[in-house]
Amino acid sequence: MPVLSANHAVINALSILPTFSETLTNVLFMVLGAVIITGLAALLALVSVYLERKVSAHMQDRLGPMEVNTEIPILKNIGHGWAQTLADAFKLLLKEDIVPAAADKKLHLLAPFIVFAATLAAFAVLPFGRNLIPSDLNVGVFYLIAISSFVVVGIILAGWASNNKWSLLGAMRSAAQIVSFEIPASVSVLVVIMAVGSLNLGEIVEFQEGGIHRWLIWRFFPFNLLAFFIFFVASLAELNRAPFDLPEAESEIIAGFHTEYSGMKFAMFFLAEYANMFLVGVIISTLFLGGWSSPFGSFLNSAPFQVFWVFVKSFAIIFVHMWLRWTLPRVRVDQLMYTSWKVLTPFAFVSMLGVGLWMILIQ
Amino acid sequence: MQDIMFYMFAALTIASAGVMVFSRSVIYSAVGLLFTFFGVAGIYVLLAADFVAVAQVMIYVGGILVLLLFGVMLSQRVTGVNMRTETLQTVPAAIVAVGVLFILFRVISKTEWLVKAKTTFEPTTAKLGTLLMTDYLIPFEIVSVLLLGALIGAAFIARKG
Amino acid sequence: MLYNFATILVFLVFGCLFVGVNLLLSRLLQTRNPFPMKVSTYECGELPEGDSWIQFNIRFYVIALIFLIFEVEIVFLFPWAVVFKHLGTFAFVEMMIFIAILLVGLAYVWVKGDLEWDKPKQVPAQGLLP
Numbered sequence: 001m002p003v004l005s006a007n008h009a010v011i012n013a014l015s016i017l018p019t020f021s022e023t024l025t026n027v028l029f030m031v032l033g034a035v036i037i038t039g040l041a042a043l044l045a046l047v048s049v050y051l052e053r054k055v056s057a058h059m060q061d062r063l064g065p066m067e068v069n070t071e072i073p074i075l076k077n078i079g080h081g082w083a084q085t086l087a088d089a090f091k092l093l094l095k096e097d098i099v100p101a102a103a104d105k106k107l108h109l110l111a112p113f114i115v116f117a118a119t120l121a122a123f124a125v126l127p128f129g130r131n132l133i134p135s136d137l138n139v140g141v142f143y144l145i146a147i148s149s150f151v152v153v154g155i156i157l158a159g160w161a162s163n164n165k166w167s168l169l170g171a172m173r174s175a176a177q178i179v180s181f182e183i184p185a186s187v188s189v190l191v192v193i194m195a196v197g198s199l200n201l202g203e204i205v206e207f208q209e210g211g212i213h214r215w216l217i218w219r220f221f222p223f224n225l226l227a228f229f230i231f232f233v234a235s236l237a238e239l240n241r242a243p244f245d246l247p248e249a250e251s252e253i254i255a256g257f258h259t260e261y262s263g264m265k266f267a268m269f270f271l272a273e274y275a276n277m278f279l280v281g282v283i284i285s286t287l288f289l290g291g292w293s294s295p296f297g298s299f300l301n302s303a304p305f306q307v308f309w310v311f312v313k314s315f316a317i318i319f320v321h322m323w324l325r326w327t328l329p330r331v332r333v334d335q336l337m338y339t340s341w342k343v344l345t346p347f348a349f350v351s352m353l354g355v356g357l358w359m360i361l362i363q
Numbered sequence: 364m365q366d367i368m369f370y371m372f373a374a375l376t377i378a379s380a381g382v383m384v385f386s387r388s389v390i391y392s393a394v395g396l397l398f399t400f401f402g403v404a405g406i407y408v409l410l411a412a413d414f415v416a417v418a419q420v421m422i423y424v425g426g427i428l429v430l431l432l433f434g435v436m437l438s439q440r441v442t443g444v445n446m447r448t449e450t451l452q453t454v455p456a457a458i459v460a461v462g463v464l465f466i467l468f469r470v471i472s473k474t475e476w477l478v479k480a481k482t483t484f485e486p487t488t489a490k491l492g493t494l495l496m497t498d499y500l501i502p503f504e505i506v507s508v509l510l511l512g513a514l515i516g517a518a519f520i521a522r523k524g
Numbered sequence: 525m526l527y528n529f530a531t532i533l534v535f536l537v538f539g540c541l542f543v544g545v546n547l548l549l550s551r552l553l554q555t556r557n558p559f560p561m562k563v564s565t566y567e568c569g570e571l572p573e574g575d576s577w578i579q580f581n582i583r584f585y586v587i588a589l590i591f592l593i594f595e596v597e598i599v600f601l602f603p604w605a606v607v608f609k610h611l612g613t614f615a616f617v618e619m620m621i622f623i624a625i626l627l628v629g630l631a632y633v634w635v636k637g638d639l640e641w642d643k644p645k646q647v648p649a650q651g652l653l654p
Contacts, residue, residue: 023364030531034538042542093546096554101563107390112547114397117539124535135531138486139417142602143532146417149425153397156432160390164565172436176584179429179591186598193605199488259566264550268543334641337587341639345594345630349623356616359609365526408529416529418599426592433588484525492603496615504618506600507625514593514629518638521586 033134037123045274050085051315052274052322059326095263100162103260107161112261112268114154119272119279122147126282127201129292129306140201141193144283145186148238151272152178155257158269162260170256173246173333178238180337184344185234188227191348191355192216192287195224205291212295217288223354228288230348232317235280237340239273242325246333277321281314289313369409376402389435393428400424414488586638590630597626 050065057064065081075082099108122144124135137143152175159171193199195216196207208214217228237244240256248256258269285291290313292306331339376399383395400423407416495503604619633639 026527026530027534030527030534031538033531034534037535038538038542093550094553095550096556096558097547097550098558098562100565101560102565104390107394109547110394113540113543116543117536120539120542121532121535124532134535135528137413137528137532138525139413139488142414142421142488143417146421146425149421149429150397152429153393153424153432156429157390157394160432165567168436172433172584175429175433176587179425180587182425183591183594183598186595187601190598190601190605193602194608197606197609199602199606263554264547268546337639337641341590341630342634349627352623353620356608356620360613360616405533408526411525413525413529414603418602422592422595422599426588426595430585430588430592433585437582437585486525488603488606492605492607493611495600495603496607496611496618500618503600504622504625507597507622510593510596511625511629514590514626515632517589517593518586518633518636521582521589522636522638 030134033124037134038120041120041123041275041278042271044278045271046085046089048274048277048318049088049270050082051318053084054080055319055322056326059323089267092263092267097263097265098260100164100260102163104161104163107157108260109265111154111158111161112265112272114157115151116268116272118147118150118154119275121150122279123275125201126279127205127286127291128282128310129303130202130206132292132303132307133202136200136202139199141189141199141204141287145182145189148178148182151276158261159257162257164260166255166259167257170248170259174240174257177240177244177246177336180340181234181237181244181344184230184340184348185238187345187348187352188231188234189287191224191227191351194352194355194359195219201286201291205286205293208290209293209301211297212290214293215288215290215295220355220358223351223358224288226347226351227355228284230344230351231284231287233339234344235284236321236324237336239277239280239321241277241321243328243331244336245325245330246336277318278314281317281321282310284317285310285313365409369406372402372405372409376406390432393432393435396428396431397424400428411484412487414491583638583641586633590633590638593629594626597623 054064065084066079068081068083068087069076069079070083099105125133125137125140125143127133127136155174155178156171159167159169159174162168192204196204198204198207204216208216216224218224236242240246240248258266261269282291290309292310294301294305294309379395379398379402381395383392383399386392386395400420403423404416404420407413407419600622601619604615608615608619
């Protein structure tokens with residue numbers, strides 16, 4: 001008898017093996033994806049910071065960073081201060097991390113973790129190509145809206161823990177602003193969902209495949225275009241970017257919620273902010289501009305080009321964000337709330353009503 | 364694997380709920396609550412309720428927790444990070460808590476739960492939408508009236524205060 | 525589906541690891557020399573005046589309340605939007621009733637002025653006007 005049961009145990013163990021190795025491969029893929037995306041997010045943030053400085057400089061008829069370079073032969077010829085943000089990153093790494101004596105040390109440390117981890121977690125569902133979606137979640141869009149709420153809490157914690165007037169003011173402004181603009185942004189996302197009938201980001205892109213005319217921005221003209229504009233404006237506000245950069249209005253409240261942050265902790269907030277910018281670029285291009293799909297139908301629509309299109313579209317959006325920053329003056333807080341609740345929200349519902357009626361009457 | 368995950372999330376939920384209840388600082392309670400909500404969302408995922416899990420994060424972390432934090436900032440007699448809460452009315456609170464626990468326990472043990480042979484992981488959103496529009500239409504429309512009442516009532520009280 | 529959520533968990537863990545490793549690295553590389561002046565609360569170079577706590581405007585709270593109600597509404601809208609294509613007119617009418625009732629709420633807070641924020645007073649510059 002004992003021999004038999006021992007045999008059973010072996011057989012049981014063997015039957016578990018294949019599923020176990022499958023689990024292991026899956027876990028390996030997850031970890032690999034996470035490593036790649038973490039690196040990508042950090043790299044993109046660095047590139048975006050450099051671009052921001054260059055774009056703003058050229059818009060103001062300056063040159064921006066020009067000096068920082070290396071001695072490595074090929075890279076040396078790029079010039080244009082391409083290594084500037086890299087040097088900045090290393091500088092921040094060596095900087096002293098000053099924690100104010102009056103601050104709440106634990107929460108001061110916790111806040112950058114929450115903000116950065118939540119930002120990175122949002123990257124998990126972004127479609128970079130047909131089979132290049134780290135996590136092909138069937139509630140993808142909904143998840144993106146939900147995960148951003150962690151960032152709000154992280155920002156409030158950072159402001160509170162710093163125990164500084166400017167930090168707390170900036171954090172409260174930031175939170176109120178993100179929260180206010182989430183309503184019109186969500187409703188304009190709903191307009192897209194209604195047309196596609198899925199929350200999966202991959203399916204939303206597949207719905208738009210086949211050329212520029214299939215992009216959701218042109219559908220149900222002008223209702224989807226309206227939704228696109230609403231989402232774009234709301235995304236500017238949620239990123240705290242000009243003309244909605246009240247939470248970081250230097251002349252009023254220094255640097256907003258990260259006034260008391262220095263060194264690497266500050267760098268984490270900075271990185272999360274620019275990673276978020278890219279994130280919003282990808283979201284907008286996925287929802288309205290066809291995501292990975294080529295504007296020329298099946299032409300140039302192979303896997304490497306799909307990644308290319310995602311990047312081109314996202315950086316185009318980011319460029320417009322930067323352009324607006326150096327074009328528009330900052331709005332006042334009453335104008336901000338007016339824009340969100342009395343302009344964007346009603347018009348978002350109008351856009352939804354329009355698309356709904358269109359789909360019922362015409363299809 | 365799923366069992367291990369379940370116990371991890373359950374431990375996280377209970378531990379952070381403990382932090383939330385026993386912390387003397389309101390802001391630490393809020394942080395505890397953040398992790399409690401996260402843990403509960405994890406348990407929902409393990410129950411194959413993908414939509415509910417994400418909705419839970421969206422409403423509780425994005426809505427209720429932010430509202431709570433705003434409320435904390437608004438309240439009087441709070442000074443910087445040294446904010447403290449005190450335990451008052453221990454005896455009545457204990458009686459109420461034990462009573463609620465008793466009722467919950469009764470309900471959980473008496474209810475005849477629908478038992479599924481095996482949890483299947485499939486998208487739930489479309490099913491939820493269809494059910495809301497057909498079987499649960501009346502409750503769904505009543506929810507809107509409830510929300511309207513909540514909005515008007517809250518705005519009214521806030522204006523008075 | 526479970527794997528998709530597990531991936532997100534892995535991403536969250538990696539996000540924390542990334543921050544942790546960077547902070548640790550920075551901690552090892554940096555020179556630390558805190559002294560009372562340096563670790564005092566920043567206030568434009570002045571000594572900090574009073575508490576950082578300010579009685580915030582009640583409007584922040586009202587905004588968060590209104591947001592919460594609308595967020596709950598939007599959570600209901602998502603499953604509807606997914607099946608809207610298949611359900612057609614009847615579902616559309618039902619949802620429009622739902623939204624209309626909630627827009628009454630928006631209209632209420634709008635009319636009652638809960639969405640108004642303090643505007644700067646328009647003071648005409650002296651000497652410029654007759």
